Amino acid sequence: MNTYHRSIVSQEPGQPQGETKLGYIFDIQRFSINDGPGIRTTVFFKGCPLRCIWCDNPESQEQLPQLLYFESLCTKCYRCVEVCPSGATKISPDGSIEIDHGLCQACGLCVKACLSEVRVISGKTMTVDEVVEVVRKDELFYRNSGGGVTASGGEPTYQPDFLKQLFRQCQSYGIHTTLDTCGYVKWEVMAEILDYVDLVYYDLKHMDTVRHGELTGVGNELILDNARRISQGGKSIVMRIPLIPGCNDSEEKIKAMAEFVTRIKVVRVDIVPFHQLGSKKYERLGMIYRLGEAKPYQEDEIQTFKDTLESYGLEVSIA
Ligand code: SF4
Ligand code: SF4
CATH class of the missing domain: 3.20.20.70 (Aldolase class I)
Known part of the structure; x- marks a missing residue:
């Protein structure tokens, strides 16, 4: 289990966001x-x-976008590993894909690389x-x-x-x-x-x-x-x-x-x-x-x- 280091959520109730319109x-x-x-x-x-x-x-x-990975549909082609710039996607010793969600920047490169469509970015x-x-x-x-x-x-x-x-x-x-x-x-x-x-x-x-x-x-x-x-x-x-x-x-x-x-x-x-x-x-x-x-x-x-x-x-x- 990883914590999301990119998280900007605190336990504070809603704060004014200034002028942002996004x-x-x-x-x-x-x-x-x-x-x-x-x-x-x-x-x-x-x-x-x-x-x-x-x-x-x-x-x-x-609050920030996140990667979802559908392991059961993965064909283990490892295309995602090749493109991941942060080391968040790795090959485990048993050949399965391991994702460190704490390292993932939700850049979406692995989503584009995955031909099996088992990766999705949630949020934009x-x-x-x-x-x-x-x-x-x-x-x-x-x-x-x-x-x-x-x-x-x-x-x-x-x-x-x-x-x-x-x-x-x-x-x-x-x-x-x-x-x-x-x-x-x-x-x-x-x-x-x-x-x-x-x-x-x-x-x-x-x-x-x-x-x-x-x-x-x-x-x-x-x-x-x-x-x-x-x-x-x-x-x-x-x-x-x-x-x-x-x-x-x-x-x-x-x-x-x-x-x-x-x-x-x-x-x-x-x-x-x-x-x-x-x-x-x-x-x-x-x-x-x-x-x-x-x-x-x-x-x-x-x-x-x-x-x-x-x-x-x-x-x-x-x-
Ligand atoms: S979304 Fe980007 S950082 Fe996260 S696992 Fe995929 S390629 Fe790596
Ligand atoms: S690119 Fe997709 S199918 Fe290939 S190993 Fe990665 S998640 Fe699995």
Whole structure:
């Protein structure tokens, strides 16, 4: 396991970025139907101050581009080794390819050299105009479906100036904006972003700050405080609860979250059940995945959680 020496991520909540108009983006998905109302374009920001152990987009955590390597498809032609300028790609004694992600500069030379297409660079920089150009392609669908653009990630508020500019431009074209956030951002930064947000998708992961820290890398005080403030400001919130085996899924913990949600005004609560869809990405990034043994929930188990939340008078959906 290597640490990414190129990382510029700290555990500090989102900082103003000065005048930069470049954003770190790792994906843009058109025709999304699960990231807000109607048909949407979801822009995935790269970089996040949290390290949730269940993260299904681990390539979103570091802000700079990263190499993913699909070992099982590698033909061991070693073309990548020949072109790598940093010594990050080497041949192991057993003939397999070894990648030192700490040395990799994500230059992409090995991606071009690999005829088997088993190497991918995740993430690139884009201007606001470039992202808006993609988003505007589907304006007609937004109008007909009540959709719009969603900023997700990673953590969009980690690039606050880019996010504000993106949403401001989208709103100037009449495009609805949804912010999908973990909420770990200084309030004064969040408050400025909210001027350009129509709907907030807000994560609620655990009510105990120590356990929250163990699971995500940060305590929950700022997150809970921001949720209260957003609600007090009258902004529409959909509260998203990721349901993670052995982490936050006891009846007691679900009830604690329900009690918090009932004290603030939300449109709806979404349960986001654990799945294993992102687990392979950890290996491809040279990262350790800690929930490999965890089992996805059965339908009746999810329904029990839903019933508990609904018993608090909340409107609840399963995402
Ligand atoms: S992306 Fe560049 S530095 Fe990284 S392994 Fe490939 S060639 Fe080497
Ligand atoms: S170039 Fe591609 S197929 Fe060849 S050894 Fe490297 S990763 Fe494997």
